[in-house]
Amino acid sequence: MLGWFHRLGSPKTFFGMSQSWPKTFGLLSLVLLALGTVWGLLFAPPDYQQGHSVRIMYVHVPAAAVAQSCYLIMAISSAVFLIWNIKLADWAAKSMAPIGASLAFLVLITGAIWGKPTWGTWWVWDARLTSTLVLLLLYLGIIAxxxxxxxxxxxxxxxxxxxxxxxVNLPIIKYSVDWWFTLHQPASFTLTEKPKMPPEMWIPLLLMAAGYYLFVFSVWTSRIRNEIISRERKTAWAKAWAGSQ
Amino acid sequence: MFEAVSFSLNIGDILQVCGPNGSGKTTLMRTLVGLYKNYTGCFDWDLPSPPLYLGHRPGINENLTPRENIKWVFELNNQHIKAADIDDAIRQVGLAESAHICCSDLSFGQKKRVALAPFCLGKNSLWIMDEPFSGIDGVGITLIEELFRKRSLWGGSIIFSSHQAIPSGLAVKKLELQ
Amino acid sequence: MTFFYRTIAREFLNYRRKPGLFLNPLIFFGLVVFLFVVGLGPDEAKLNQAASIFILVASLLSVLMSAESAFDQDYEEGSLELVVVSSNSLLIYSLAKSLAHWVVTFLPLILLVPFIGIGLFLDVEQIWVLCLGILLVSPTIILLASVGAAMTISLPRNGVLIGLLVLPFYVPPLIFVTGLFEAALLKQNVFPYVYWLIGLLFLALGLAPSATSACLRIAAED
Structure with missing residues (x-):
């Protein structure tokens, strides 16, 4: 197990192994995203309360889930780096931060766009929006x-x-913001309660989520590969690779 | 950075690590005291107490007096030194008049002397000194040489880095880094 | 344990020789509160409600300022290297530094709170609650600030960066202290907030010093 781990941790091995990943997963994610988007925007039924504006859910909800997963992946990479001192894990964490930040930003933007028709304002200090804002701030701090x-x-x-x-802090922040939200605002309407979502709605949602994950994976590996080649550019194998391109 | 360095040291030996700028003298010194971990290899020694270390940044707190600074260095090693001994060391490095003023009022060379004072006292069997001669005047250089001489007679070992030859007739082993 | 006391003694000596290290942030704290009040206007009810936020946010900012100087000095002088070489525990070192930092920043600040409270038209009970809240939350604030300061210790001009890194983590302390104050204002049950603040304190006490010492080691072994 550990031997395998260390082999994967060698930049050269990873670089060779991941050669086709960005393209393959990128294409796959494009297919899923296109499918999910067309289905979600054109064929899925409108919400009985919110009408057509609910369609932004297909962009917003998966982005929110993925933005949080990105943080988890980044934190795991960081832990691997700290424990086993594998440089590749550091580069992986570094490559993940801007991706997570852009997704968190996308969540906030789409949340605002969704808020306008449903709540009548661009921004509500909703518990979820607020904790996503904190997530974005965390990403920005890490990048800085x-x-x-x-x-x-x-x-x-x-x-x-x-x-x-x-x-460690994210769950606490999330909990405290929930607390703060219930303290300051009467719970009027929650976006997240979708008790009886018909399959015509959740299948495109699932497709979108899968598409997002594959997209992130593709961008992530391509960023890691960039990082590897720019750091190792003076080594013999990197020069050989550059020559073969 | 340097590769494949090997040396051995006996009790009472003085080892000078020399080499041009960027050859890794400081890195070697830091590796020896455990301040640099990104290396392969091993060193094994049997020390009764941690080595006494003088780094590029001398570790002198500007808001404390030389006395307080020297006391702190020994407290770190859990050694108790009598106040009279500390004053004696301060006298040896030529700072008797400044013993009670804050180090922020001392010049760079004087601070370097404060950092050298613990070496007049300690019972540590190994000294590791990174560029002890830099930023210090002629009198200071003789002072360090005197310290070295006493120390090797006493049976302590010294590893120090410097790119210049030291003038006096000390028996010094040399380790050249490329 | 002796190392703990010696480090604290050294810190106090350092602060005594250079009182600006803790007096300036204290004055800064007062100024921030003052600006908040000026911005909000002299309305008694409004000031009453916002008192806890003013005091807490101002104290956060001033602590971040003093945390920077508390740790940077050691790194620049090389004292940190000496501590690492001497194989003393950096955990104890950072705990001792945080305790000293707490004593010089929050002790005077808590003593100031009653006076500020009078200025914000709080009654005695509210002042007590506010003091309790700050007493409970202050170690958490100090410990988190020490993590931020240790993370950026090797970087020049890091003051803004510390704020950028640490301020998001101050969301829960801020929420629970203002919640506590609000509950007291409305004569509701304050204990959930107290328990939460104590929980945060223990969490910070358990985790922050190891993060701080890890960062200090990273900086020294740079």
Missing amino acids: LRNALEEKGNDGRPCAVLALVGL
């Missing part, structure tokens, strides 16, 4: 710290510690 560290030529170990501290 990474930039500052790299300017000084340090590796990402402080960043990894921060990611782990954030992992």
